[in-house]
Amino acid sequence: xxxxxxxxxxxxxxxxxxxxxxxxxxxxxxxxxxxxxxxxxxxxxxxxxxxxxxxxxxxxxxxxxxxxxxxxxxxxxxxxxxxxxxxxxxxxxxxxxxxxxxxxxxxxxxxxxxxxxxxxxxxxxxxxxxxxxxxxxxxxxxxxxxxxxxxxxxxxxxxxxxxxxxxxxxxxxxxxxxxxxxxxxxxxxxxxxxxxxxxxxxxxxxxxxxxxxxxxxxxxxxxxxxxxxxxxxxxxxxxxxxxxxxxxxxxxxxxxxxxxxxxxxxxxxxxxxxxxxxxxxxxxxxxxxxxxxxxxxxxxxxxxxxxxxxxxxxxxxxxxxxxxxxxxxxxxxxxxxxxxxxxxxxxxxxxxxx
Amino acid sequence: xxxxxxxxxxxxxxxxxxxxxxxxxxxxxxxxxxxxxxxxxxxxxxxxxxxxxxxxxxxxxxxxxxxxxxxxxxxxxxxxxxxxxxxxxxxxxxxxxxxxxxxxxxxxxxxxxxxxxxxxxxxxxxxxxxxxxxxxxxxxxxxxxxxxxxxxxxxxxxxxxxxxxxxxxxxxxxxxxxxxxxxxxxxxxxxxxxxxxxxxxxxxxxxxxxxxxxxxxxxxxxxxxxxxxxxxxxxxxxxxxxxxxxxxxxxxxxxxxxxxxxxxxxxxxxxxxxxxxxxxxxxxxxxxxxxxxxxxxxxxxxxxxxxxxxxxxxxxxxxxxxxxxxxxxxxxxxxxxxxxxxxxxxxxxxxxxx
Numbered sequence: 001x002x003x004x005x006x007x008x009x010x011x012x013x014x015x016x017x018x019x020x021x022x023x024x025x026x027x028x029x030x031x032x033x034x035x036x037x038x039x040x041x042x043x044x045x046x047x048x049x050x051x052x053x054x055x056x057x058x059x060x061x062x063x064x065x066x067x068x069x070x071x072x073x074x075x076x077x078x079x080x081x082x083x084x085x086x087x088x089x090x091x092x093x094x095x096x097x098x099x100x101x102x103x104x105x106x107x108x109x110x111x112x113x114x115x116x117x118x119x120x121x122x123x124x125x126x127x128x129x130x131x132x133x134x135x136x137x138x139x140x141x142x143x144x145x146x147x148x149x150x151x152x153x154x155x156x157x158x159x160x161x162x163x164x165x166x167x168x169x170x171x172x173x174x175x176x177x178x179x180x181x182x183x184x185x186x187x188x189x190x191x192x193x194x195x196x197x198x199x200x201x202x203x204x205x206x207x208x209x210x211x212x213x214x215x216x217x218x219x220x221x222x223x224x225x226x227x228x229x230x231x232x233x234x235x236x237x238x239x240x241x242x243x244x245x246x247x248x249x250x251x252x253x254x255x256x257x258x259x260x261x262x263x264x265x266x267x268x269x270x271x272x273x274x275x276x277x278x279x280x281x282x283x284x285x286x287x288x289x290x291x292x293x294x295x296x297x298x299x300x301x302x303x304x305x306x307x308x309x310x311x312x313x314x315x316x317x318x319x320x321x322x323x324x325x326x327x328x329x330x331x332x333x334x335x336x337x338x339x340x341x342x343x344x345x346x347x348x349x350x351x352x353x354x
Numbered sequence: 355x356x357x358x359x360x361x362x363x364x365x366x367x368x369x370x371x372x373x374x375x376x377x378x379x380x381x382x383x384x385x386x387x388x389x390x391x392x393x394x395x396x397x398x399x400x401x402x403x404x405x406x407x408x409x410x411x412x413x414x415x416x417x418x419x420x421x422x423x424x425x426x427x428x429x430x431x432x433x434x435x436x437x438x439x440x441x442x443x444x445x446x447x448x449x450x451x452x453x454x455x456x457x458x459x460x461x462x463x464x465x466x467x468x469x470x471x472x473x474x475x476x477x478x479x480x481x482x483x484x485x486x487x488x489x490x491x492x493x494x495x496x497x498x499x500x501x502x503x504x505x506x507x508x509x510x511x512x513x514x515x516x517x518x519x520x521x522x523x524x525x526x527x528x529x530x531x532x533x534x535x536x537x538x539x540x541x542x543x544x545x546x547x548x549x550x551x552x553x554x555x556x557x558x559x560x561x562x563x564x565x566x567x568x569x570x571x572x573x574x575x576x577x578x579x580x581x582x583x584x585x586x587x588x589x590x591x592x593x594x595x596x597x598x599x600x601x602x603x604x605x606x607x608x609x610x611x612x613x614x615x616x617x618x619x620x621x622x623x624x625x626x627x628x629x630x631x632x633x634x635x636x637x638x639x640x641x642x643x644x645x646x647x648x649x650x651x652x653x654x655x656x657x658x659x660x661x662x663x664x665x666x667x668x669x670x671x672x673x674x675x676x677x678x679x680x681x682x683x684x685x686x687x688x689x690x691x692x693x694x695x696x697x698x699x700x701x702x703x704x705x706x707x708x
Contacts (some may be wrong), residue, residue: 063536136599146537149545183500183587191503191584214591218599227588230545234585235592237568242593245490245572246632253628256623264622270614273477274607278600 002032003318005311006089006098009039010067012300012307013106016043019104022054022307023123024116027055029308033315036098038062038089068109068141070300076115077109088111090117093293099318102285102310104302110295111147111288117260118293121323123330126151127290129246129297130166130237132283137220141167145234148242155195156180156226160201160208162289163224164311169320170313176223179212181231187211197226204333238251243280285310288318289326296320356386357672359454360446361667363393363419364439366458366551366600366654366661370397373458374406374416381409387669388487388624390452392416392439418423418442432470433461440464444471453672454648456639456664458656464649465501465642472647475677476686480582481644482513483651484520484636486592498533499640500587507550508636510534510580514555514562515687516643516680517578523674530577533566534584540565551580557658558687597634639664641671643680648672674692 009019014222015102016039024036034318037044037052041063044052052059052189064085068077081087086105092098094117103110111127128141144151151159160178167176180188180198188199189211201208209222227235250271256266261343264271284306294317298310363373371394377389391398391406395417398406406413418439422431435441439460446452448471457464465481473542474481484497496504497513505513514532521530534552536544543565544552555562568589571579581589604625608618618625638660642649648671650662 110638134599136602149537158527181588183584184505188358194584213462214588215595215598217592218595230537230548231588234535234568235591238571238589239568239570239592239596241572242602244569246597248490249631250628253624253631255452256624260624263624265607266617267621270607270610270617274604277607279604 001068001319002034003100003315004034004036004098005314005318006036006038006062006092006101007311008086008089008101008103009043010064010085011103012298012302013104013301014068015300016048018302018304018307020048020305021057022202022251022311024048024051025053025304025308027058028196028332030312030315034058035062036060036062036089036092038064038085039062040067040085047289050347062088062092066216068106070106070244072106072109074106074108074112078108078112081331086115087117090293090295092113094118100296100314102296102298103308104298104300104310107146107297108148109161112164114288114291114293114295118291118295120290121237121292121330123334124158124290124326124330126155127199127288128159128162129286130163130289131216131286132170133236133239134217134278134280134283136242138284139171140217140220140223140225142217142225142232143289144227144232145236146229147288148229151193151228153193153200156193156197156228157200157204158290158330160224160226163226164206164269165325166287166289166317166322167223167265168315169322171223172320173223175207177209177221178224178226179204179216179222181211181217181227181235182213185213193228201226203337205336230316231251240280243278247275281306282309285313287313287322292323293321356388357454358388358390358452358667359456359668359672360390360392360416360452361665362440362443362455362457362459363391363397364418364459365375366652366656367424368655368657369400372656372658372661374402376665377413378402378409378656379406379658379662380665381412384666384669388412388414390414390416390443392418392443392446392646394418394421394439400472413635416442416446422460422462426460426463428460428462428466432466437604440525441467444468444649445646448472454650454668456652458651458652458654458661458664459500461500461651462692464651467493468642468647468649472645474644474651475646475681476515477511477682477688478644478680480509480512482516483640484517484643485640486524487571487590487593488632488634488637489572489574493525494569494571494574494577494579494585495636496581496590497578497643498581498583498586499590500583501642502583505547505582507554509552510547510551511584512644512684514558514560514578514580515683517580518560519679519683520641520643520671520676521577523676523679524670525577526674529561531563531575531577532560532578532580533563533570535571535581535589535683536565536567537580538565539567539674547555547582555580557691559690576624580692594634597632599627634662635660641676645676648676
C-alpha cells in the first residue's frame with residue numbers, strides 16, 4: 001500500500017549524515033513508500049542529492065529555515081521556531097500530505113509541537129511514548145516512557161487501550177495481552193493509582209492479564225506493559241545502562257591480553273550473533289501515541305541502520321491505520337463505559353476525603 | 355572486632371540447607387564473628403550439628419517453634435507468629451544479644467516485624483530497603499527498593515542521609531556522593547515530589563550531585579542513588595530480568611550446535627570471568643535502613659556463596675556502627691535545619707492549595 005512519510009532530516013546527533021542515507025536505503029527496500037524530506041536547503045546538495053533525484057517523484061524535498069537543537073526548551077521550539085524542520089514535517093501530517101512523520105530530534109520538543117499541531121484523539125487526555133523491547137520470547141511494547149510524570153488511573157487505562165491498538169497494527173497480534181507494571185503480582189500491591197488502574201483495566205474489555213513485576217518485562221509475559229512515564233523512563237534507561245555496562249565488561253574480558261584475544265577468535269561469530277540478537281538498534285522507533293497522526297521518534301544517537309528501523313515502523317503504523325484503530329476503540333470504550341467515569345470519580349473523591 | 359549476628363536459618367527458598375553451611379563457612383572466614391542460629395529444633399541434627407559444635411562458644415543455637423512462609427501476609431507474621439525464627443532473630447537484636455540479624459525470608463514480613471520490634475530511628479519516618487549494585491567503576495547503593503510506594507520529598511531526603519551513612523560504614527568512602535533518580539538531569543525535569551526532594555537534598559549538607567537518569571545507575575556516577583520505592587523496585591527488577599535474558603541468549607548462542615560448542619571451548623575461561631564480574635550474587639544482602647538495629651535481607655533464592663556475602667555485609671554494618679552513624683547524622687541535620695520543616699510544610703501546603 002502506498003504511504004508517504006515526512007522526515008525531519010535535521011534531527012538527531014548526526015542529522016542529515018544519517019537521515020538522508022537511511023532515506024535512500026528505505027526507498028530501495030520499500031517500493032511503495034514515498035518520502036517528503038524536510039531540512040535546510042544546503043543539506044540537499046552533492047552526491048546525496050543526485051541519489052535522491054534518482055527516485056523521481058517518490059521523493060519530495062521541502063525546505064525549512066530553522067533547526068530545533070537537542071537541548072532547546074520545548075516551549076521555545078513550539079512558539080518561536082515555526083519554520084523548523086521538525087514543525088514542517090509535523091505540519092505535513094496535519095495537512096494530510098504525509099501519513100506519518102519521523103524525527104530523531106529533541107523528544108520534549110517533538111511531543112510539544114506534535115500535540116500543539118495535531119491535537120490529541122477524542123478520549124485521550126495525554127499522549128504517551130511507546131517503544132518495543134526485546135524479550136526472551138518475542139517483543140513487548142511498554143508505555144509511557146517519559147511523556148507523563150504524574151498519571152491518573154484513567155491515563156494508565158488510556159495507555160493500555162492505545163498500546164493494544166499499536167500492537168494490533170504493528171505486530172498483527174489479535175487481542176494483545178496487557179499487563180500493568182507493579183512492584184508485586186498480588187492485587188494488594190502497589191500505590192493507590194496502580195490499584196485503581198488495575199480495576200479500570202479489568203473492566204475495559206482489553207485482554208488484561210494483571211500486574212507484572214519489573215523482572216517480567218523481558219520475559220515476554222504480555223504484549224503491552226502499562227506504566228507511569230517516570231517509572232517507564234527509569235526502567236528503560238536503567239536497562240540501556242545495564243546493557244552498555246555488560247557489553248563493555250564482555251569486550252574488556254576478551255581484549256584483556258593477546259591470549260584472551262586469541263581464544264576469542266573462534267568465538268567471534270557467536271558473539272556477533274549474540275550482539276545482533278540483543279541489538280537495541282533493531283528496536284529503534286518510539287511512537288508518540290494518542291495524537292491525531294502518526295509521529296515516530298528515533299533515538300538521537302541512531303545510525304543509518306537504526307533510523308531505518310524507525311522508518312519501517314512509521315510506515316507500518318500508517319499502513320495499518322493505527323490512528324483509526326485507537327479512535328474506534330476509544331469510541332467503543334466510551335459507549336460501553338458511559339456511566340463509569342462518574343462512578344469512579346465519586347469513588348476517587350471518597351477515597352481522597354477518607 | 356567481635357560481633358554477634360543472629361541468623362534466621364529457616365528463611366529463603368532453600369532454608370537451612372543454605373543458611374547452615376553458609377554459617378559454617380562464615381565462621382571459618384571471620385574468626386572474630388559469633389553467630390546465634392535460630393530455627394526449628396530438627397534442623398540442628400546430623401553432620402551439620404557436629405560441624406557447628408566444632409566452633410564451640412562462637413555458635414549458639416536458639417530454637418523457634420514457627421516458620422514464616424515466603425507468601426505469608428506480613429500482618430499475620432507480625433501478630434500471630436510470635437515464636438517464628440524471623441521474629442526470634444530480630445528480638446535478639448532488640449535485646450542487644452546480637453548486633454545484627456539476617457533473613458532470606460519474606461521481605462514484607464521482615465520489614466513489618468523489624469519495624470514493630472525495633473522501631474525506627476529518631477527523625478526517620480519510614481525504613482527503606484537499600485542494596486549495592488555493580489557499576490562500570492565500582493558499586494553504588496540504591497534506595498528505596500520497594501518498602502515505600504508513596505514517598506514525600508522528606509522521605510527521599512531521609513533516604514539520602516541513611517544511604518550516605520551506609521556507604522561510609524560499608525565502603526569507608528568519605529562524604530559519599532548522592533544522586534537523585536529522575537527522568538532528566540535538568541532541574542526542571544520530573545514530578546513535584548522529586549523537584550522538592552532535590553531542593554531538600556541541596557540544602558542538607560550531603561554531597562549532593564543533582565539528578566541522575568536511569569542510564570547512569572550503572573555508570574558509577576555517584577555512591578548513593580535516591581528514589582521512590584516503586585521506581586527503585588521496578589528499576590532493580592527490570593535490570594535483573596534483562597541480565598537473565600542476556601545470559602540465556604549468550605548461552606543459547608554458544609550451545610547452538612557442536613561447532614559453536616567447539617568454538618566456545620577456548621573462550622570458556624573468559625566467559626567465566628565475565629560472568630563472575632557481572633555475578634549478582636556478589637551483591638546479595640539488602641539492608642533495611644532506618645531501624646534501631648541492623649537488619650539484612652538476603653535474596654530468597656540465595657545459594658551458600660550469596661548468603662555468605664549477605665552475612666559479611668551484616669557483620670560489616672554492625673562493626674562500623676551503622677545505626678549510630680545514621681542517628682548522629684539525623685541529630686546534626688535536625689539541629690542545623692530546625693526551622694526548615696515548618697517552612698517546607700507551609701510551602702508544600704501552599705503548593706497543594708494552589
